[in-house]
Amino acid sequence: xxxxxxxxxxxxxxxxxxxxxxxxxxxxxxxxxxxxxxxxxxxxxxxxxxxxxxxxxxxxxxxxxxxxxxxxxxxxxxxxxxxxxxxxxxxxxxxxxxxxxxxxxxxxxxxxxxxxxxxxxxxx
Amino acid sequence: xxxxxxxxxxxxxxxxxxxxxxxxxxxxxxxxxxxxxxxxxxxxxxxxxxxxxxxxxxxxxxxxxxxxxxxxxxxxxxxxxxxxxxxxxxxxxxxxxxxxxxxxxxxxxxxxxxxxxxxxxxxxxxxxxxxxxxxxxxxxxxxxxxxxxxxxxxxxxxx
Numbered sequence: 001x002x003x004x005x006x007x008x009x010x011x012x013x014x015x016x017x018x019x020x021x022x023x024x025x026x027x028x029x030x031x032x033x034x035x036x037x038x039x040x041x042x043x044x045x046x047x048x049x050x051x052x053x054x055x056x057x058x059x060x061x062x063x064x065x066x067x068x069x070x071x072x073x074x075x076x077x078x079x080x081x082x083x084x085x086x087x088x089x090x091x092x093x094x095x096x097x098x099x100x101x102x103x104x105x106x107x108x109x110x111x112x113x114x115x116x117x118x119x120x121x122x123x124x
Numbered sequence: 125x126x127x128x129x130x131x132x133x134x135x136x137x138x139x140x141x142x143x144x145x146x147x148x149x150x151x152x153x154x155x156x157x158x159x160x161x162x163x164x165x166x167x168x169x170x171x172x173x174x175x176x177x178x179x180x181x182x183x184x185x186x187x188x189x190x191x192x193x194x195x196x197x198x199x200x201x202x203x204x205x206x207x208x209x210x211x212x213x214x215x216x217x218x219x220x221x222x223x224x225x226x227x228x229x230x231x232x233x234x235x236x237x238x239x240x241x242x243x244x245x246x247x248x249x250x251x252x253x254x255x256x257x258x259x260x261x262x263x264x265x266x267x268x269x270x271x272x273x274x275x276x277x278x279x280x281x282x283x
Contacts, residue, residue: 066154067154067158067179067185068158070151070154070155070158070159071158071159071161074155074226074230074232074233074234075151075152075154075155075222075223075225075226075230075232076222076223076226076227076232076234076238076242077238078151078155079148079151079218079219079222079223080219080222080223080238080241080242080245083219083245083248083249086248086249086252104251104254105251105252107251108248108249108250108251108252108253108254109248109252110248111244111245111247111248111251112244112245112248112249112252113248114244114248115241115242115243115244115245115246115247115248116241116245117241118237118238118240118241118244119237119238119241119242119245120241121237121241122235122237122238122240122241123238
């Protein structure tokens with residue numbers, strides 16, 4: 001049960017964090033000027049976004065959850081099951097960011113989910 | 125063939141195996157570090173400070189983080205000259221590489237069913253990578269990584 005909760009934290013908070021950061025970066029605008037001063041200005045604008053901080057907190061918790069999982073389970077089990085983030089990411093991109101997710105990509109996500117289930121069952 | 129093109133092509137071929145190894149290596153090092161740090165801990169809230177100190181005084185953990193950060197930097201650099209769809213399938217291979225490292229280096233038991241699952245995951249990721257995705261300006265081939273919104277520090281994977 002503890003592993004399952006940690007896995008959920010890794011995939012939901014990790015992916016949620018990335019989605020929040022994507023949203024923050026889009027609100028800041030495109031980074032097109034590859035100069036150090038422009039980079040600092042860009043970072044300065046980005047850290048003013050609440051989504052950025054929310055994303056950072058979520059990704060930090062996800063990282064520690066991953067460390068927690070790695071302290072319990074084998075890495076050959078932990079890393080493959082975190083591929084579930086493809087499913088959460090595609091759903092989140094569609095619902096939260098309003099992106100179009102093609103049928104082929106959903107098919108790939110379904111195949112990944114089957115693979116994750118098989119890996120999860122291999123532990124039983 | 126243009127000399128500059130050949131140089132970039134060679135650089136891609138030299139760096140591709142590096143990122144295929146570095147990401148999984150980072151995860152394996154984190155795993156090795158965490159087995160030493162927290163295997164006997166209960167992860168109770170009262171132990172939080174002690175756990176935190178033990179994690180960040182572990183050499184393996186720092187090596188793992190360094191490996192993942194280097195992976196990410198090389199990956200980002202490669203994307204400045206190589207096609208995303210060319211570099212991205214490396215993420216599919218990483219699931220197999222991490223299991224191979226776990227098996228050969230950490231001596232983990234990997235049952236046949238898990239290898240089957242890992243193979244299915246790799247196939248799924250390759251299908252996702254093969255779908256067209258939209259950049260700010262054009263439609264290109266290759267899909268997002270972890271999120272599909274395009275991620276990647278991930279996951280595990282990646283910090």
